[in-house]
Amino acid sequence: MNRLSIAALAFSLVVSGTAKADSVIVLNSDEASYSILSRSTRTEVARLPVGREPHHLIVSPDGKEVIIGSTATNELLSLDINTGERKRVVKDILDPYHLGFSPDGKWLVTAAYRLDHVDIYHSDGFRLAGRIFIDGLPSHIAFDAESKTVFVTLQQSGRLAAFDLATQALKWNMPIGNAPAGVVMLPDDKRLLVALTGEDRIAVVDPKDGSVKSSLQTGKGAHNFFPKGDGRHYFLSNRVEGTVSLIDTKDDPKVVGSVRIPGGPDCMDITPDGKELWVTQRFLRRVAIVDIDTLKVVAGIPVGKSPHGVFMMKSTATVTSGLPVRAASTAGSPR
Amino acid sequence: MRDLIDIWVGVQAGLFETLVSPVLYHFGLMAWYEPGYSAVEFVMLGVVQIAVIAIAMRFFERRWPLEKAGKDDKLVTVDRVYTMLNKLGVVPLAIFIITYPLVQEIELAVRTWGYMPPRLERMLPWLGDNALASFLVYFVLYDFAAYWLHRGQHAFGWWWALHSLHHSQRRMTVWTDDRNHVIDDLIVTLALVLFSQFVGVQPGEYVVILMVGRLVESWSHANVDMSFGWLGERLLVGPRFHRLHHALSTPAERHIQDHNFAPVFPIWDILFGTAIYDGKIRPTGVDNAAVDADNGRGWIVQQATVFGRFVRALMPRFRRRVSVP
Numbered sequence: 209m210n211r212l213s214i215a216a217l218a219f220s221l222v223v224s225g226t227a228k229a230d231s232v233i234v235l236n237s238d239e240a241s242y243s244i245l246s247r248s249t250r251t252e253v254a255r256l257p258v259g260r261e262p263h264h265l266i267v268s269p270d271g272k273e274v275i276i277g278s279t280a281t282n283e284l285l286s287l288d289i290n291t292g293e294r295k296r297v298v299k300d301i302l303d304p305y306h307l308g309f310s311p312d313g314k315w316l317v318t319a320a321y322r323l324d325h326v327d328i329y330h331s332d333g334f335r336l337a338g339r340i341f342i343d344g345l346p347s348h349i350a351f352d353a354e355s356k357t358v359f360v361t362l363q364q365s366g367r368l369a370a371f372d373l374a375t376q377a378l379k380w381n382m383p384i385g386n387a388p389a390g391v392v393m394l395p396d397d398k399r400l401l402v403a404l405t406g407e408d409r410i411a412v413v414d415p416k417d418g419s420v421k422s423s424l425q426t427g428k429g430a431h432n433f434f435p436k437g438d439g440r441h442y443f444l445s446n447r448v449e450g451t452v453s454l455i456d457t458k459d460d461p462k463v464v465g466s467v468r469i470p471g472g473p474d475c476m477d478i479t480p481d482g483k484e485l486w487v488t489q490r491f492l493r494r495v496a497i498v499d500i501d502t503l504k505v506v507a508g509i510p511v512g513k514s515p516h517g518v519f520m521m522k523s524t525a526t527v528t529s530g531l532p533v534r535a536a537s538t539a540g541s542p543r
Numbered sequence: 544m545r546d547l548i549d550i551w552v553g554v555q556a557g558l559f560e561t562l563v564s565p566v567l568y569h570f571g572l573m574a575w576y577e578p579g580y581s582a583v584e585f586v587m588l589g590v591v592q593i594a595v596i597a598i599a600m601r602f603f604e605r606r607w608p609l610e611k612a613g614k615d616d617k618l619v620t621v622d623r624v625y626t627m628l629n630k631l632g633v634v635p636l637a638i639f640i641i642t643y644p645l646v647q648e649i650e651l652a653v654r655t656w657g658y659m660p661p662r663l664e665r666m667l668p669w670l671g672d673n674a675l676a677s678f679l680v681y682f683v684l685y686d687f688a689a690y691w692l693h694r695g696q697h698a699f700g701w702w703w704a705l706h707s708l709h710h711s712q713r714r715m716t717v718w719t720d721d722r723n724h725v726i727d728d729l730i731v732t733l734a735l736v737l738f739s740q741f742v743g744v745q746p747g748e749y750v751v752i753l754m755v756g757r758l759v760e761s762w763s764h765a766n767v768d769m770s771f772g773w774l775g776e777r778l779l780v781g782p783r784f785h786r787l788h789h790a791l792s793t794p795a796e797r798h799i800q801d802h803n804f805a806p807v808f809p810i811w812d813i814l815f816g817t818a819i820y821d822g823k824i825r826p827t828g829v830d831n832a833a834v835d836a837d838n839g840r841g842w843i844v845q846q847a848t849v850f851g852r853f854v855r856a857l858m859p860r861f862r863r864r865v866s867v868p
Contacts, residue, residue, distance in 0.1 A: 239747050260745065323651055345574065364574050387573040406573045428568060447576070448568050450560065471556050472580075491556040491580055493548065510545055513747055514577075 231292060231521040232477070232486060234495055235262040235276060236512025242276065243511040244292065245495065247479060247520075250507050259283055264306050264475070264517045269313025269331055274519055277304030277318065284334075289521065298334050302327065306348050310355035315373050317358045319346035326360050326369075328376050338376030342369060348390050348432070352415060353397040359415065361388040361402060368402055368418055382418030384411050390432035394457050395439045401461065403430040403444060410444065412461060424461045426453045434476035434485075436500070443485060445473040452476070452487060454503065467503040469496045477520045488515040551587070559583045578643070581750075582632060588754050589630035596626065596761050600717040609768040609782075609824065615714040615838075622718035624842045626761075629721040634728060642733045650740060663743055681744045682752050683808060688738040689756075690811040692731055693804045702730070704856035708849045710800065711837035713828040715789055719764040720757065724849045759807045764789075768824065776820065777813065780805055783822070790825035799825070 230247040236255070242262060244254040259278025262285075266275050273286040273295055284298040284307075303320035309331060310317070316329040325341045344365025351358050357379060360369050366386055370379040386406025393400055393415065400413040408428045412421045429448025436443060436454070441464070444453045452473055454465035471492030478485055478500070485498040489508075495515060497507040563579045566572075572579075628634045663670055663680065670677045696706035705727040712719050723731075739749055763785035771781050780803075788803040790796070802819045805811045812818035829835055834852075837845050 238745075240745055260743070322647070386571055405576075406568070406571050429564075429573070448560075448564055470560070471552075472560075490577075491552065491559060493552050510549070 232495075233265065233274065233287070233292075233517075233519045233521065234488060234511050234515045235265060235517040236493075236514060237261055237263050237516040238514035239512045241512050243515070245509055245511070250497065250509055252509060252511055255512060258285055262517070265519050266307055266309060267519075269309050274521075275307070276517075277301070277307050279303050279305050279322070292521065301329075301334065302339075305346075308349040308351065308358075310351045310358070310373060311353060312355035314355060315358070317349050317351075317360075317373075319349055319360055321345055321347060321363075326358075326371065328358070328371070328373060340371060340376060340378065342378075342381075347388070350391040350393045350400060352393060357415065359391055359393070359400060361391050363387050363389055363405070366406070368400070368413060370415070370418060380418045382413075382420075384413065384418075384420060385409070385423075389430075390444075392433040392435070392442065399457070401433060401442065401455075401457070403432060405429050405431045405447060408446070408449070410455075410461070422460065424455070424463065426455070426463055427451045427466070431473075432475055434478070437478060437482055443476055445469075445476065445487065447472045447474065447490075452485070452498065465503045467498055467505065469498070469505060474515075475517050477518045479520060486518055486520070488518050490514050490516065555580070555583050555587060558587075578639075582636065582639075585635065585750065586632045588750065589632055592630050592754060592758060592761070593626065595758060596717050600762055600765055603769065604717060604766050607767050607769065609766050609786075610714065618712065618714045618838050619716050619718055621840070621842055621845065622712065622716065622722045625721040625723070626718050628842070629728075634725055635732075637725065638729050638732050641729060642736060645733065646736055646740070649737065678748055678751065681739075681742065681748055682756070684742055685735065685739060685744065685752050686756065686805070686807045687811060688735060689731075689806045690804055690815075692734055693806065694817075696727070696731075697801055697804070701853060701856040702727070704852040705730075705849060707829060707831070707834045707852070708837055708845060710789060710829050711834050712789075713826075713835070713838055715764050715766055715786065715827050717761050717765045720761045724846060724853070726850070726853065756807050763806075777809055780807055780809055784809060784820070786827065787819055787821075787823075787825065789827040791828045792830045 232245040232247055234243040234245060236243060240257060240260050241255050242258050243252050246253050258276060260280035262276050262278050264277055268275055272289055274289050276285045278285055282300060282302050284301050284304060286295040287293065288295050301318060303323040304318040305321035306319040308317055314331055316331045316334065318327045320327065324343055325339050326346050327339050328337045329335060330337055344362035344367060347361045347363040349358060349360055356373060358371050358373055362369060366383055366388060367381055368384045368388055369381040372379055384402050385404040387404060388402045389405045390403040391400060400415050402411045402413055404411060408430065409423045409425045410430050411423050414421055426444055427446030427449035429446050431445045431447045434443045440456060440458050442455045442457060444455055446453060450468060450470040450473065452467050452469050453463050455461050456464045469487050469489060471489035473487045474490050476485055476487050483500055485500050487496045487498060489496055493511055493513055493515060495509045495511055495518060496505050499506045559580050563583060567575055567579050670680060696702045705724045708724050709722050712722055759780060763780045763782055765782045767782050769781065770776055770783050771779060776784055784803050788800055790799045792799050802817050803812055804817055809818060840848065
């Protein structure tokens, strides 16, 4: 389906009022667009332009906006979390490849993957507090529960670095393994899981000093995590092997399930009812839908080129963003 | 259409996951994971281009040849080697490995300084909403840059030393376009990549522009006497238009090759006064015995010989500088 026919379909849905926000947003990183998918019909209802090379997206601290990082235009684009309408563009956020708000909502941290620096902003007004240049492709971000420390994987140098948010000072920078990417803090706030994309395992790291406590074999190209939502289990995409592992983190982490998802599985999200896991397949230009109970792929949805970040709109409001609107990079708006 | 895309990406993913990904993973080259996947697509597009050239374009050459079969037919063999090496990614891979870090460093420096290249969508907002218009505008801009680079290849002695290899072919065919020295390819690629980044061409658009542009250029070298008509000849470069650019210079037309430079859109030659539309059929090649000697040589010998020509074109300057007291 070409872009025009997608737009026509979206228009008809919006006009007829049948497009409900059972929507899912998928960032097509290689074609400067994002897809809006329908959970109920499992189809793409619209594909809209957005900046350049969008990779990841997050929810704002007040829960009202979805924020997309447009890496090549150095901008953030925000969408209304209920309606999907474009809210604003935040300029001069350099190379926001991966991004995250601290749990207390006071800090926004971005990993500039291509430009080799980590930026710490005050969330209020997106004022830059500190820019730390660090070699090795800053890749993914995690925070401690107290919002004092941010942890950043360095994919090229095989290290994990910790920075004090208030002072922006480096706390430690430790070797972890080959090509670390996804990183997540477990609810006990005492263990970090780090996915090693250059290996077939994850590392369990002590957040106090960066020491590796143990490791767990998962699948080749261990890449990114997503919580199942029970505070105990995490999904992990293994990009090279083409699988998603289910990890039980109680006591020593162990793999308790796996599902084959070809095409470089990457980012994930779970439907609000907790029944389905949606996974972007970077190379196949698709999103795979996995039944969580059976760990089987039940459907797939074609999207754009190199789909990366995926996000479930949790609200039930009507989607009104079905019409193509001005690209993020052109919709000049105040910070 | 979606079925075609599924087949295409299925083949691409299959090739990548079977042949490339295990190698990158084994040697710890995961930073090249995404570029590796794009490289597979580049090679696949190369296969498509070769198929279009070998089947469709050659059909016209066989059916309506301008120059009949003769003793110079064997000179075409080396041009086929150039096409294979270029279209299947051997030469582009070498160029990519050299230019990628350099381009990254330049981009890093520019962005670190806080300078944002003026993206076209900022000046022309409607472009962001129209994929076809966006593609065409970027294609025209890309061709504009390529036109001036081509003029540079003819204007500077050291650059002509490299580019003359392309012009030395006496037997122009659909295979001639890729006949270039690797250093020439390197310079042009680097300049066009930087230009594309400056104006905001997306990686996906760049690949399509490259593919469509190179197919038009392959066709413009075809050994056929075909015209797109008065208007068509002014909209798109064809064999008749480009053949004049390869014409053998004579005392009466000493600078005949300094015309019809445009790679795809003749508008640049029309605007800048370098267009000639006289419909005359001229023999092709170069009026220089040393350069003409490229004909009959293989790929390696041509590359080595032309590199020597390039160095000699640069050396006199160095010698003069050294001799200055």
